[in-house]
Amino acid sequence: MTIRVVVADDQALVRGGFRLIIDARDDLEVVGEAADGQHAVRLVGELKPDVVLMDVRMPVMDGIDATRAIVASGSAARVLVVTTFDLDEHVVTALRAGASGFLLKDIRPAELAEAVRVVARGDALLAPTVTRRMLDRFAHTAPAPRPAAPADLSPRELEVLTLIGQALSNTEIAAQLHLSEATVKTHVSAVLRKLRLRDRVQAVVAAYDHGLVEPRRG
DSSP, X not given: OOEEEEEEOSOHHHXXXXXXXXXXXXXXXXXXXXXXXXXXXXHHHHHOOSEEEEESSOSSSOHHHHHHHHHHTTXXXXXXXXXXXXXXXXXXXXXXXXXXXXXXXXXXXXXXXXXXXXXXXXXXXXXXXXXXXXXXXXXXXXXXXXXXXXXXXXXXXXXXXXXXXTTOOHHXXXXXXTOOHHHHHHHHHHHHXXXXXXXXXHHHHHHHHTTSSOOOOO
């Protein structure tokens, strides 16, 4: 099954480069290109892609607003934010808006192709440790309300969400809670379903937003 991709970037050279890399793979295909966020949102509605490579800084509508609009529309497309700097504060805002991860523009061709495959199958692109490093660094630049802990989670699910936010893998969570990995996976799936989160990256963001994990200081 071919993974359908929309590339959104205001630089034609970047779009063309991504197209060449993606279309060279038998299982990947660029089905549309957009030079601004508004056009990207429209293409997602029309073409129903699996993945969107989304630049942050674009005219008319930036990548963050476009990501927010795509997620709000109910689209199943996964958004990968493309940025120049690996600690761009806008990336955190994009993750809060619903992006499933981020890529650097100097990514190697094989890594780009694999990143598209990873998010297309529903996995989070970022390792939890990378996500935490970004959130720790830029939590103050993307303030969010801190509501009480989600009431619809069981005490065990709340524990699991907290540990996800602390950058623990399923194996580490299983060891800490004295559970099997299969049981942890079940709890993680329940957390994602109950909180309507797309993936593990969104779960880390939710742990921060609910005040279960605090950014490190200094």
